[in-house]
Amino acid sequence: MKTPIVDFVKRYAESDISRFHMPGHKGKAHLGCEALDITEIDGADVLYSACGIIEKSEEYTSSLFHSAHTFYSAEGSSLVIKAMLGIIKSTKKDGERPIILAARNVHKAFIYACALLDLDVEWLFPKHFTHLCTCNLTKEDVKNAICRMSRKPDAVYLTSPDYLGQVQDIRGISEVCRTYDIPLLVDNAHGAYLAFLEENRHPLALGASMCSDSAHKTLPVLTGGAYLHIAKDAPKTFLSQARTMLSLFASTSPSYLILQSLDLCNAYLANGYGKKLADCIEKVESIKKMLDEKGIFYEKSEPLKLVLNAKRCGYTGEELARYLRERKMEIEFSDPDFAVLMFTPENDEKDFTRLENALASLPKREPFREEKPLPIPNVQTALSVRDAVFSPKKTVPVEDAVGKVCASPLVSCPPAVPIVMSGEVITKEAVAWFAHYETALVEIVDGLSNDMILK
Numbered sequence: 001m002k003t004p005i006v007d008f009v010k011r012y013a014e015s016d017i018s019r020f021h022m023p024g025h026k027g028k029a030h031l032g033c034e035a036l037d038i039t040e041i042d043g044a045d046v047l048y049s050a051c052g053i054i055e056k057s058e059e060y061t062s063s064l065f066h067s068a069h070t071f072y073s074a075e076g077s078s079l080v081i082k083a084m085l086g087i088i089k090s091t092k093k094d095g096e097r098p099i100i101l102a103a104r105n106v107h108k109a110f111i112y113a114c115a116l117l118d119l120d121v122e123w124l125f126p127k128h129f130t131h132l133c134t135c136n137l138t139k140e141d142v143k144n145a146i147c148r149m150s151r152k153p154d155a156v157y158l159t160s161p162d163y164l165g166q167v168q169d170i171r172g173i174s175e176v177c178r179t180y181d182i183p184l185l186v187d188n189a190h191g192a193y194l195a196f197l198e199e200n201r202h203p204l205a206l207g208a209s210m211c212s213d214s215a216h217k218t219l220p221v222l223t224g225g226a227y228l229h230i231a232k233d234a235p236k237t238f239l240s241q242a243r244t245m246l247s248l249f250a251s252t253s254p255s256y257l258i259l260q261s262l263d264l265c266n267a268y269l270a271n272g273y274g275k276k277l278a279d280c281i282e283k284v285e286s287i288k289k290m291l292d293e294k295g296i297f298y299e300k301s302e303p304l305k306l307v308l309n310a311k312r313c314g315y316t317g318e319e320l321a322r323y324l325r326e327r328k329m330e331i332e333f334s335d336p337d338f339a340v341l342m343f344t345p346e347n348d349e350k351d352f353t354r355l356e357n358a359l360a361s362l363p364k365r366e367p368f369r370e371e372k373p374l375p376i377p378n379v380q381t382a383l384s385v386r387d388a389v390f391s392p393k394k395t396v397p398v399e400d401a402v403g404k405v406c407a408s409p410l411v412s413c414p415p416a417v418p419i420v421m422s423g424e425v426i427t428k429e430a431v432a433w434f435a436h437y438e439t440a441l442v443e444i445v446d447g448l449s450n451d452m453i454l455k
């Protein structure tokens, strides 16, 4: 597979040309990567009007993922999520506000997109809450929700895999969406690699209309590199609107380091990646087998995650993270309940040996006693997401926020999944969730009068 962006920049960096253009480092080494850091000079193409080397490179990616077209983002899935929802809004002809039927475990980029684009959301909740990051649904749940809604949603939106490696039934849910002629959008930030499993499990292959993949999360791509995939059978307007909607939210100075990294990744994926991935999964499986033998608990998850159920092992997630850190390992995410590790074929033997040794000698403890499950939040919407996000606001301790309207989701990354969404009333149940996830402060709408509240 060819790498047109990498080849162009390499030739340019070696050409002894005087740079009278941005960036200001002029290719001189400070960090060391500056020679390869260029801007949209002659021949380098333009990301959001691509018709040269970037378009060519994106075409290679499209063939790898079997999409109608895959567009590059140098600003993560956070940009792609906004663009996907912008595309949906751009298909509305009657001026009506779009409404999205969304599984509750959205990343905050979704909420910001709703604020910027003024979208309404109908939330899908799971039958049983297990964790803030997870919202397991069946296709019947989605069908019933569509039937209950007073107007047909303009899109169904799922996060899969989620931060804890849980995967939705994309095939089943996409069949339901097709029956009602509703596009299915998937935040697949954690799942770019799924296209390269022995059986392709990428949401696009299972019937999604559009997906956002953070290439940088699971593939060897620099932070910020992401894909917007449009399915072959998606409406043609999705394709024609994509670059406009990406550029609506993106910088006009995309990083060519990230674009080269995405370009080079095509060659990586085309040259034996499937085998490397299978080998890596086998190693993760072997660690999981050892954990089974030792009685160390973990959750069922997509194959490139290990989600240790810390509480069942008698630890908090943070304690497990500290235990591994002391043994020279840094993990992706921990909270009171779980410790999450992410693997790729770029993890070497030393990494696996360290982890295996550390987990094999994890001191045994009694599991924590089962806690009462968190109360099901009773969602009451007072303002639209947009009105709440753009309102005057103040930050208060969560205990003082009961009955007030949430202004913006004060959540840190990871996992950046809000507990209460912008515009919702903060209930006593929500305060229990804030306490559980150790969130002390919340931003509320300041000076809200009754006539501003949605009926």
Ligand SMILES: Cc1ncc(COP(=O)(O)O)c(C=O)c1O
Pocket (backbone or CB within 6 Å): 075, 076, 077, 078, 079, 107, 109, 159, 161, 162, 163, 187, 189, 190, 214, 224, 226, 413, 414, 415, 416
């Ligand atoms: C589920 C999910 N969606 C979207 C994002 C945003 O992705 P990015 O960091 O590529 O902008 C994240 C980031 O962690 C995420 O976990």
